[in-house]
Amino acid sequence: MSISTIQNLLVTGLLRGGLYALMAIGLALVFGVMNICHFAHGEYYAIGAYAAYFAFAVWGLNPILAILIAALISFLAGAITEKALFYPLRKLSKGPWVMNAFLLTAGLSTVLQSGFQLGFGMQYLGITQYWNATVKVFGMNIAADRVVAFGIALVSIAGMWLFLHRTRTGRAIRAVSQDERGAQLVGIDLDWIQTLTFSVGSMLAGIGGASLLSLNPAYPFSGSAPLISSWFVVTIAGLGNVEGAIVGGLLVGMFESVSYFLLGQGWQTVASLVLLILLLLFKPSGLFGTGIKSVWE
């Protein structure tokens, strides 16, 4: 491997990793606050991609506006899902919450995937690019889209961090993730926080789908690969660990681009999954796991 190949791999890994981190934060949030192992997270990625496709390619809006619309739509989709499904499940179900919620998301994933298939057909709805330009990074020409997507990921992650740490609502979300009953005692409205968390988590996935539209076209099953990758990140970071998800995302991005280069498409998936199994086997609480025993066991 020459220096330039390594450089190339590292840069693509980094760009990929930023978006994995973005999606994984959504997953970690939903998990940490609501104890939902979100199996349908990839479908909100697809919702974002579809929304951005229609906003940009069909209605001809400005790319940034298209991505914002996609964020809004996936936010709303998340809110509707939470109110329509998880809220009644929380109120009615007496069984083990974590498992029931997990099964529910599995059903939801199937419903949404088939829904896309029926609504938009099996074709790939993609665009060639948002911005017709390239950017020079370390002497390499990289499509502006990828750099902007990475930038969007960084901005969203920073925004999330500020939201969670600097605003009252964000602090309330963190309080609920640390101790639900305690949070309720100090007067936090649990229902509202849970709806908000789920919507924000879905929005992060939607932003990911929208900003990567030129690389991964919208497709009924376009959420599956990002879902696996973001689960990978979350497993590395430890379930529910938001900060760890950022580092984990970059790591997974690098790992995938290197293993893709060395092993090719098919075996790359195998390698990721085997690594994931080994991680779960030896470090069930993740590399940066806090070791706190939580409700989701």
Added chain:
Amino acid sequence: MQDVKPVQVPRPNPIAWLNAGLHTLGLSLPFLACVLILAILPIFVHEEYLLRLFVQSLYFGTLAMIFDFTGGFINFVNFGFAGFVGLGAYIAAMLSLYTTLNPWLGLIGAMLVTGLVGFLTGLLTVRLRGIYVSLMSWFVGMTLEALATAMIKVTRGARGIIVPPMYASITVVSHLYILLGAMLILYVILHLIIRSKVGLAFRAIGQNYEVARASGVNPVKYKLINFSLSCACAGLIGGYYAHFIGIVTPELLDMSHTMEVMALSFIGGSGSLLGGVFAAFLFIPVFNSLESLMNYRLVIYGLSLILIMIFYPAGLGGFYQWLKAFLNSSKGKKPS
């Protein structure tokens, strides 16, 4: 409300005796009647299409039953279930393609290999609990699917392997009888296991892991027994199905396949074993007979899973128990 009758020593009643005998095997007269109807059906129905539908319903129903053996009793939802079914299918297909082994022995081989992989997966989950176990099985299932796609030299990748039928002159009717027999035998075996001390341990682990452990049940041992058994059965049925449909592709190992089985099993009612079989016979013929419904199949499965989870977790099995209790109480008997 009722007069107290003097206690009489009941005469040995052949029907009661038969009922008691059937009860230990987990069978009941209404269920046997259903089996009998299915068994004599091929005499009246000659349409191959309809018969294939019943074979398919039996296939999915049996898988849902096997799924329930783990999901409903030790409360561990195997998300990689289709991976194990597909592994069995691939092993059976490759044995009949690359060796001259008798296909029936090939099925045993598929069962053993899948059971072994299930055992190893069980070992992987020894240190894990709750949701992590499901995640691990999901990852294992996906790895199996990725392997089936990537090992092009052995599995021919996405193009799949063409599998010869079990024997040259096999008809759909024989498939129907073989699967019906397999379903009955598997059901009786699984039921006897559930009723035994081992099954008691399964349910103890499923209901409360910590309490079960504290009262001397070794969760690791029983988890491994249960998981290897259900994977072996899944492999056996998968291997048979490979011979029935004649082609195995990596699609068979896909998550959507697990979803179908899982939905049927939960619609049937978790912990009821037979519920999944009835759910399969309710859903699959309806989907297939209405062409337009076929496209919505997964939506309906997903939606019914969601609705069942939210509103009626007991499923068909729970409904049957309720109906039985209701009928008994309206007859003035104590619900048994």
